[in-house]
Amino acid sequence: MLAYITRAYQLEWPKGGHLVNVSGYSNWAGAYSTSGDLIVTSSLDPDTTGSLGLESIFHEGMHQWDQPMLARLVRLSKEHQAPPPRNGITHALIWYTAAEAVKNSVRGHVGYADRLGMWKQNPNGGFKAGLDTYWKPYLDGKSTLDEALVGLLKS
Numbered sequence: 759m760l761a762y763i764t765r766a767y768q769l770e771w772p773k774g775g776h777l778v779n780v781s782g783y784s785n786w787a788g789a790y791s792t793s794g795d796l797i798v799t800s801s802l803d804p805d806t807t808g809s810l811g812l813e814s815i816f817h818e819g820m821h822q823w824d825q826p827m828l829a830r831l832v833r834l835s836k837e838h839q840a841p842p843p844r845n846g847i848t849h850a851l852i853w854y855t856a857a858e859a860v861k862n863s864v865r866g867h868v869g870y871a872d873r874l875g876m877w878k879q880n881p882n883g884g885f886k887a888g889l890d891t892y893w894k895p896y897l898d899g900k901s902t903l904d905e906a907l908v909g910l911l912k913s
């Protein structure tokens with residue numbers, strides 16, 4: 759999981775990892791994180807067990823990359839005359855990438871966004887075609903990070 763997502767984002771994960779606080783209750787979503795590296799996940803929510811729990815804890819850890827990923831997207835939009843990043847783009851990237859990382863390790867995993875129909879709703883739905891067209895081939899080693907992100911910005 760870690761090798762997959764760090765290769766995808768080309769960012770460093772803290773050597774000591776992220777501390778994940780496990781509590782009976784976290785919030786309505788079953789897990790959350792803050793920009794201050796606070797990650798909380800529920801031990802009782804059925805949606806944070808099994809491979810969904812694996813996706814969830816890496817998803818929350820990946821939010822710590824929101825700022826550097828957004829900065830990269832802003833820079834690329836200026837360098838390539840692409841539209842600026844739309845609201846929700848970093849979250850859509852996380853939904854997609856964390857699910858693909860689990861699928862790479864756990865046969866038959868269905869990611870949260872697919873499971874909950876999030877790709878058919880806003881804001882994630884507006885990114886799905888671009889993620890399928892540009893991000894998935896990148897995850898499969900068929901393009902560069904910047905090519906994939908520029909394609910996503912223009913889609």
Ligand SMILES: [Zn+2]
Binds near residue numbers: 849
């Ligand atoms: Zn999230």
